[in-house]
Amino acid sequence: MPFDLTGKSAVVTGAGSGIGLEVAKALSKAGAQVHILDLTLDISQKAVDGINATRPKQMCVAHACDVTDEKSVEATFDLVCSKAARIDILINNAGIGAVGTVEQATKDEMDKVYKVNVLGVFYCLKYGVKKMLADGKGGSIVNLASIASLIGLADRFAYSASKGAVLTMTRSVAIDYVKKGIRCNCVCPGRVHTPFVDAYLKKNYPGKEKEVFNTLAAWHPMGRMGKPEEVAALILYLCSDEAGFVTGAAYPIDGGRSSL
Known part of the structure; x- marks a missing residue:
């Protein structure tokens, strides 16, 4: 079957709802054991229970993880590997939004967006890459960037700055680890x-x-x-062996907006 992930272990951050939840569903349906990370265990467990109820095997595991806390990320990734041996797939989905121009942005808002959208992705990349390198088998990483990574959006100064960082972190990881079996891409939804x-x-x-x-x-x-399941389908492709020649790419999924 195409896009088969049987035997693989995946980590999806911010997977309690929205796009992250649909990604977890898609990866589980493709055969992966999915570790769902969200801020509280209650949120993660609710998502896990919903998915596991539809699968013949208990394919999902819940974890509480604050991606803005490096120690929380490190401990969670260690726990994932104690249950699954390794991490084959990492989806950095957790993120927050912000509205306003540079004049309206405040230091507190910039700090808050930066902590989640930039530091959160950085910590997960750092420990995800370490786990993928541990046995030399590599893996696939997909970061949730945004159309704001590619074009200018009105009234989205802080958010755009953070998602621009996600795009460049993606390309940096892709080039640094291309010879070590790690592919790193990002999707850019509208x-x-x-x-x-x-x-x-x-x-x-x-x-x-x-x-x-x-x-x-x-x-x-x-x-x-767009629909969350449409974004999830693109991410499923990027995680699969069918995308084995794809790394360092930024895929718009925006109904044609970035082509104008």
């Missing part, structure tokens, strides 16, 4: 319809949710937002 979007609209545009949603969706040439 607007994707997740629970985060619905919560954002409800909080900031009460009574006008549908109107603003349609405006945001129409920003894409395809006239709609």
Whole structure:
């Protein structure tokens, strides 16, 4: 079967909901044992229970991990390897958003976004690469970047800065470890319809949710937002042996927006 991940172990950060949850589902369906990381064990376990209920084997394991805490990341990756022997696949999905221009951005906001979107990815890359190198078998890493990594977005100064860093970290890891069997790529989604979007609209545009949603969706040439499962399908490909000749790439998945 194409995209078969049987016998492989995967780590997905921020996998309690949204894109991360769909990625965990896709990797599990393809045969991987998926270690779901989120900020609390309750969040991770709820996702695990939902996936395991649909699989013939208990293919997912829950972990609590704060990606902004280096010791938490190191301990979690050690625990994953104690259960799965190694890490074959790492998906750096955990991230947060921020709205505003450079004038509106504050130091506190920049620090918060940087801690999650940049340091969080760095810590997971650091310990993920170490685990992949330990037995010389390498692995595949996919980072969640953004269309903001590729083009300018209005009112997204702090967020764009962080996602630009994700893109360049991806390329750095790809070139540093290409001879050691580690592939590192990133995907660059446009607007994707997740629970985060619905919560954002409800909080900031009460009574006008549908109107603003349609405006945001129409920003894409395809006239709609992406679906989490569409992003997950692209990530599944990048994790598989079928993508064995792909590294250092940044894949837009944005309904054509970055082509304008």
